[in-house]
Amino acid sequence: MFYDPTFLLLIPAIILAIYAQFKVKGTYAKYSQVQASSGITGAQLARELLSKGGIGEVAVESIPGDLSDHYDPRDKKLRLSETNYSDHSVAALGVVAHEVGHALQDAKNYAPLKIRNNFVPVASFGSNLAMPMFFIGLLMSYGPLMDLGIIAFSLAVAFQLITLPVEFNASKRALALLGDGRYLNQEELPMAKQVLNAAALTYVAATAMAVLNLIRLIALRSSRED
Numbered sequence: 001m002f003y004d005p006t007f008l009l010l011i012p013a014i015i016l017a018i019y020a021q022f023k024v025k026g027t028y029a030k031y032s033q034v035q036a037s038s039g040i041t042g043a044q045l046a047r048e049l050l051s052k053g054g055i056g057e058v059a060v061e062s063i064p065g066d067l068s069d070h071y072d073p074r075d076k077k078l079r080l081s082e083t084n085y086s087d088h089s090v091a092a093l094g095v096v097a098h099e100v101g102h103a104l105q106d107a108k109n110y111a112p113l114k115i116r117n118n119f120v121p122v123a124s125f126g127s128n129l130a131m132p133m134f135f136i137g138l139l140m141s142y143g144p145l146m147d148l149g150i151i152a153f154s155l156a157v158a159f160q161l162i163t164l165p166v167e168f169n170a171s172k173r174a175l176a177l178l179g180d181g182r183y184l185n186q187e188e189l190p191m192a193k194q195v196l197n198a199a200a201l202t203y204v205a206a207t208a209m210a211v212l213n214l215i216r217l218i219a220l221r222s223s224r225e226d
Contacts, residue, residue, distance in 0.1 A: 006216045013209040020201040027198040028067065031091035031191045032083075038183045042084040042096040049100045049177055050078070055107045062086075069095050071102035073117055078103055090184060094192030097178050098199070101170030110169065116162045119155075126155030134217055138224065146221045150214070157214050160207040167203050171196040 040048075046060045059077045062085040069080050078099055084092040105113040134149025136142075175193055178184045184192055 004220075006219045009212050009216045009219070010209065013205065013212045016208055017202075017205040020198070020205040024067075024195075024198040024202055027195050028091045028095075031094070031195050032087065032089045034090045034188070034191060036088050036090050036093050036183065036188060037185050038093075039088055040093070040183060041086055041088045042080055042092045043086065045093055045183060046078055046080065046096050046100055049097065049181070050103060052181070053100070053104050053107065055103060058103050060085075067095070069099050071099045071106070073102075073106045073113075076103075076106075090188050090191045091195050093178060093183060094174065094195040095199070097174035097183075097192075098170050098196055100177065101173035102166075104173055105166065105170060110166075112162060112165045112169070116159065116166050119159050119162060123156050123159030126152040127159075130156060134220075138220060141224060143221070143224065146217075146224070150217050150221060153210075153214055153217060157207075157210045160203075160210045163203055164207060167200055171200060 043060055043062070047056070050056050050058050050060070057076065058071075059075075061077055061079050062082050063079045065081050066083065067081060069084055071078050080096060080099070084095050102113070104110075130149050130153035132149075133152060134146050137145030137147075137149060171193075174196060175189060178192060179189050
């Protein structure tokens with residue numbers, strides 16, 4: 001009774017997710033050993049780019065953790081991992097510029113980011129309740145509860161899909177900022193691009209996992225009669 005053949009649907013996404021994690025860690029580690037010719041630290045880069053973008057009021061903070069960097073649109077703070085805050089490697093500058101890209105998206109009212117930010121509470125609700133509702137409905141053979149679980153999980157999938165253009169655009173902005181400001185030279189820019197592409201792969205993997213999980217739930221639902 002515990003054999004679930006629909007789990008096989010998730011194997012490609014699981015493999016991709018594992019590969020993406022190895023890729024991002026390996027690429028980041030490789031280019032964190034390459035020091036940028038500009039000699040600027042991540043914190044200095046962030047403050048300069050924010051100032052040039054007309055959003056110097058965004059605070060730049062150092063936080064614990066590895067690759068914990070993120071932009072908080074609610075508090076208007078750019079939080080950088082301790083390493084990237086003080087380092088001046090190609091990898092660090094690439095990651096920092098990416099997060100500045102998110103801050104610029106916010107300042108310029110970039111539509112996909114606004115949609116994603118507004119979607120967070122709904123997606124969180126769907127993500128937390130979807131699986132419990134669906135599998136309780138599955139155990140009880142109660143179709144309407146399974147349907148509610150699928151609808152709730154669809155919200156989480158939609159959030160993942162909205163996230164992709166936001167992340168790709170932030171990376172595009174980052175490379176332009178680094179090149180135009182000559183923070184990285186023509187040899188270093190492709191290295192930073194590799195770091196950002198590896199990071200983007202993790203979002204692709206997460207989206208693939210969400211989509212295949214949704215397909216799995218639908219397949220399980222169709223195999224049960226109301």
